[in-house]
Amino acid sequence: MGRLTVFTETMAEEVLKSTPTDNQAALREAKRGILDFLASAFAGREDAGIAKLLHAIEEEGGNPITPLIAQGKMANRRQAALVNGFMGHALDYDDVHSDVRGHPSSVILPVLFALASGREISGKSFLDAYIIGVEVMARLGQAIGTGSYLKGWHNTSLLGGVAATFAGARLLGFTVAQMRNAVGIAVSQASGLRVQFGTEMKPLHAGLAAQQAVQSIEWTQQDFHGTEMALDSAIGFLHVYAGKEADEAVRAALTEGWGKSWRIAEPGLWFKRNPFCSAASHGADAALALAQLNLDAEAIEKIDIVFPPGGDAALIHKRPKTGEQGRFSIEYVVALALLGQPFTLGNFGSAAVSADAEKLMRKMFRSNDADHKPDPQAIPKGRFTIVRIALADGSVHSREVCVPKGSPQAPLSDAELESKWRESAPDLEVAERILQAIRGLENSSLRELEELL
Amino acid sequence: MGRLTVFTETMAEEVLKSTPTDNQAALREAKRGILDFLASAFAGREDAGIAKLLHAIEEEGGNPITPLIAQGKMANRRQAALVNGFMGHALDYDDVHSDVRGHPSSVILPVLFALASGREISGKSFLDAYIIGVEVMARLGQAIGTGSYLKGWHNTSLLGGVAATFAGARLLGFTVAQMRNAVGIAVSQASGLRVQFGTEMKPLHAGLAAQQAVQSIEWTQQDFHGTEMALDSAIGFLHVYAGKEADEAVRAALTEGWGKSWRIAEPGLWFKRNPFCSAASHGADAALALAQLNLDAEAIEKIDIVFPPGGDAALIHKRPKTGEQGRFSIEYVVALALLGQPFTLGNFGSAAVSADAEKLMRKMFRSNDADHKPDPQAIPKGRFTIVRIALADGSVHSREVCVPKGSPQAPLSDAELESKWRESAPDLEVAERILQAIRGLENSSLRELEELL
Numbered sequence: 001m002g003r004l005t006v007f008t009e010t011m012a013e014e015v016l017k018s019t020p021t022d023n024q025a026a027l028r029e030a031k032r033g034i035l036d037f038l039a040s041a042f043a044g045r046e047d048a049g050i051a052k053l054l055h056a057i058e059e060e061g062g063n064p065i066t067p068l069i070a071q072g073k074m075a076n077r078r079q080a081a082l083v084n085g086f087m088g089h090a091l092d093y094d095d096v097h098s099d100v101r102g103h104p105s106s107v108i109l110p111v112l113f114a115l116a117s118g119r120e121i122s123g124k125s126f127l128d129a130y131i132i133g134v135e136v137m138a139r140l141g142q143a144i145g146t147g148s149y150l151k152g153w154h155n156t157s158l159l160g161g162v163a164a165t166f167a168g169a170r171l172l173g174f175t176v177a178q179m180r181n182a183v184g185i186a187v188s189q190a191s192g193l194r195v196q197f198g199t200e201m202k203p204l205h206a207g208l209a210a211q212q213a214v215q216s217i218e219w220t221q222q223d224f225h226g227t228e229m230a231l232d233s234a235i236g237f238l239h240v241y242a243g244k245e246a247d248e249a250v251r252a253a254l255t256e257g258w259g260k261s262w263r264i265a266e267p268g269l270w271f272k273r274n275p276f277c278s279a280a281s282h283g284a285d286a287a288l289a290l291a292q293l294n295l296d297a298e299a300i301e302k303i304d305i306v307f308p309p310g311g312d313a314a315l316i317h318k319r320p321k322t323g324e325q326g327r328f329s330i331e332y333v334v335a336l337a338l339l340g341q342p343f344t345l346g347n348f349g350s351a352a353v354s355a356d357a358e359k360l361m362r363k364m365f366r367s368n369d370a371d372h373k374p375d376p377q378a379i380p381k382g383r384f385t386i387v388r389i390a391l392a393d394g395s396v397h398s399r400e401v402c403v404p405k406g407s408p409q410a411p412l413s414d415a416e417l418e419s420k421w422r423e424s425a426p427d428l429e430v431a432e433r434i435l436q437a438i439r440g441l442e443n444s445s446l447r448e449l450e451e452l453l
Numbered sequence: 454m455g456r457l458t459v460f461t462e463t464m465a466e467e468v469l470k471s472t473p474t475d476n477q478a479a480l481r482e483a484k485r486g487i488l489d490f491l492a493s494a495f496a497g498r499e500d501a502g503i504a505k506l507l508h509a510i511e512e513e514g515g516n517p518i519t520p521l522i523a524q525g526k527m528a529n530r531r532q533a534a535l536v537n538g539f540m541g542h543a544l545d546y547d548d549v550h551s552d553v554r555g556h557p558s559s560v561i562l563p564v565l566f567a568l569a570s571g572r573e574i575s576g577k578s579f580l581d582a583y584i585i586g587v588e589v590m591a592r593l594g595q596a597i598g599t600g601s602y603l604k605g606w607h608n609t610s611l612l613g614g615v616a617a618t619f620a621g622a623r624l625l626g627f628t629v630a631q632m633r634n635a636v637g638i639a640v641s642q643a644s645g646l647r648v649q650f651g652t653e654m655k656p657l658h659a660g661l662a663a664q665q666a667v668q669s670i671e672w673t674q675q676d677f678h679g680t681e682m683a684l685d686s687a688i689g690f691l692h693v694y695a696g697k698e699a700d701e702a703v704r705a706a707l708t709e710g711w712g713k714s715w716r717i718a719e720p721g722l723w724f725k726r727n728p729f730c731s732a733a734s735h736g737a738d739a740a741l742a743l744a745q746l747n748l749d750a751e752a753i754e755k756i757d758i759v760f761p762p763g764g765d766a767a768l769i770h771k772r773p774k775t776g777e778q779g780r781f782s783i784e785y786v787v788a789l790a791l792l793g794q795p796f797t798l799g800n801f802g803s804a805a806v807s808a809d810a811e812k813l814m815r816k817m818f819r820s821n822d823a824d825h826k827p828d829p830q831a832i833p834k835g836r837f838t839i840v841r842i843a844l845a846d847g848s849v850h851s852r853e854v855c856v857p858k859g860s861p862q863a864p865l866s867d868a869e870l871e872s873k874w875r876e877s878a879p880d881l882e883v884a885e886r887i888l889q890a891i892r893g894l895e896n897s898s899l900r901e902l903e904e905l906l
């Protein structure tokens with residue numbers, strides 16, 4: 001069995017010797033990623049779930065070490081990771097990475113903030129650890145393939161806790177042996193099912209994964225021992241969830257070309273304009289284009305929505321009852337667009353779906369087309385959504401989108417991202433101070449930013 | 454989707470209306486189960502892992518609510534569930550259930566103790582909840598089948614946290630809707646890999662599952678929402694881990710004949726005489742019988758150890774380096790028996806395997822025989838282990854065991870179980886007082902027992 005441990009060890013060695021902030025593109029995207037995470041967390045700061053988690057934490061008690069974002073409160077590292085992770089993902093407004101098929105920053109950044117609290121950590125170390133966390137999560141996503149997601153796991157938590165453990169171990173300067181051990185502890189806490197989409201548990205997956213990483217790091221600091229074979233063994237993490245052999249393809253996905261470029265910049269993070277699942281973004285843009293035609297909703301006979309096979313797996317609600325479920329419903333998103341309803345937080349809250357939207361959704365039919373060839377630039381690769389409206393007069397209006405706005409191929413500009421941030425922040429003064437702290441982060445202590453949260 | 458929620462709901466309804474302590478056999482076995490759990494936990498009270506977890510908890514802080522068994526300390530409910538779960542399973546000395554293929558009591562009882570603390574809970578309610586927890590865990594084990602275990606998950610944690618959530622919800626008198634919600638929260642935390650066998654993470658799986666249940670209960674008390682489709686959905690817990698359809702067979706395993714008898718008594722818990730994995734028990738008894746022949750270890754040419762296919766899946770170490778790994782090695786257990794070394798805790802600790810044992814293990818070869826027909830009473834069903842020794846003079850000595858001592862078909866007597874308890878307790882006075890408290894538990898408050906922990 002000794003031979004195979006080389007594999008987890010190789011990753012740990014790569015992680016420890018990397019300083020990805022030397023790469024300008026990676027550094028730029030990391031700072032944009034922190035800003036987007038904070039925009040998402042601040043926008044979610046009054047989500048009903050937060051108060052529930054805060055009550056539970058109060059009953060538990062704990063040493064106040066780490067700030068709970070935008071709450072004016074502190075909690076212990078584990079609790080802060082849990083709540084801040086939830087907050088980042090509460091509105092499904094946080095970043096996505098197509099290699100991950102999930103949300104990296106709402107797991108990784110709460111872990112790094114929690115571990116950095118009360119320690120002297122430079123902004124540069126923090127950025128290095130963050131870029132590495134995204135790198136590992138994207139590589140794990142490629143290694144594990146699509147099977148586990150399609151079967152029912154949620155990659156945000158399934159992969160996020162393991163990736164954030166690598167990142168946290170890097171932040172604290174663990175040895176290779178400590179990092180390998182922490183990852184060994186982490187793999188036995190990986191979990192999270194897609195059946196939760198549309199409930200408060202979906203965003204809590206980010207928090208649970210962050211808690212998992214903090215636990216794995218803290219227990220390793222106490223010399224608690226887990227497996228050395230976390231990623232290598234034939235009954236290790238990758239094989240159990242993906243059902244693959246520990247073959248060269250998996251090794252290549254995890255370590256090949258390490259450091260040549262960084263996945264936070266290539267293909268890059270996808271920052272959302274709208275608070276719903278990114279799998280609905282293509283269809284949303286198509287529906288917005290169709291809305292320009294000012295079609296009469298009453299005259300619509302049928303709406304076909306076409307995906308590649310599996311492309312709509314995340315969109316588990318075909319007939320959502322609430323706006324919250326509507327975050328995972330292409331039908332609801334298309335209905336809002338065609339009815340001229342904005343993609344505001346209010347339209348994706350706990351209120352019931354409007355009668356108009358419900359009526360329009362009843363005319364919609366999803367299908368999969370395995371033969372359709374999308375734009376080679378499509379993101380994720382091979383993805384497209386076609387929205388095709390048939391009117392009573394026999395006319396048909398159709399739009400196809402392969403590259404939605406906000407995705408790395410059609411990115412938000414710095415100005416657009418900063419405007420998302422300013423809309424989410426509680427007031428403009430706080431917004432500007434945090435913006436300045438992030439802009440100069442690689443040359444300052446993390447504490448300057450932490451104190452503003 | 455509404456139709457299917459009937460399934461999780463039916464289970465919750467059954468759980469809430471059951472009072473299994475009315476069944477004398479179940480009541481008796483529940484009291485034996487509590488005694489055996491406490492014997493295992495007290496025996497493990499100085500395990501090196503405990504001090505590590507206590508340091509981690511001290512750094513976290515928390516309101517002291519629940520006793521940490523045999524430590525003279527308190528922690529919050531979540532932390533106590535984690536540590537007491539670990540302690541119960543630390544030496545692999547705790548009970549097993551063949552339907553579970555794992556350890557029920559080290560998950561369920563720490564959860565019930567944690568939730569009972571500071572509340573008025575009768576001993577009878579506690580016993581009812583415990584019997585129900587074992588019932589649910591055994592039924593989940595039957596519903597999920599063998600595939601998930603063979604693939605690499607550890608049922609103690611994979612099933613234990615969900616089962617303990619049902620038990621905890623019963624203890625606190627949740628409504629059907631609350632119980633369903635708590636189970637919804639629990640399924641997204643289920644985890645734990647067999648690759649950890651032989652590390653400190655294996656016993657922590659019991660603690661993590663207990664933590665998972667406490668979190669699921671406490672978050673439900675705050676009205677935090679998870680899926681209503683935890684067990685029903687085609688992307689719900691059972692289907693994702695077992696790969697099965699939500700068909701009638703699964704429904705039957707979970708609800709059919711509920712309350713006619715209780716799985717804690719039929720087939721019953723398996724209390725261990727020895728601190729190693731129960732899958733090695735058959736081979737251990739066979740080797741002990743062979744040891745009676747006083748064979749000369751030097752004269753042994755070869756030892757064949759034969760299992761049914763998959764029967765040795767839990768025994769992941771063929772050439773263990775330490776006694777701790779030896780808990781999951783049939784080779785090590787057989788070597789100890791043949792060398793006349795006792796099955797003491799010291800021989801299953803962190804010390805290196807002796808040169809004699811190592812030498813003898815090199816002569817051992819495992820194989821699987823799919824055609825061999827074991828005793829119809831075999832436990833688990835179809836299980837056997839044959840140990841066959843070939844000597845240099847050409848003679849062959851062989852023993853087969855299908856029903857090891859301690860298993861429900863050859864149970865420890867009350868006197869044997871009480872003797873295990875007295876050997877584990879710190880002193881005889883404490884031992885007697887706890888024994889008395891358990892004997893009269895159904896007629897007293899839980900507090901009397903709790904105060905002795």
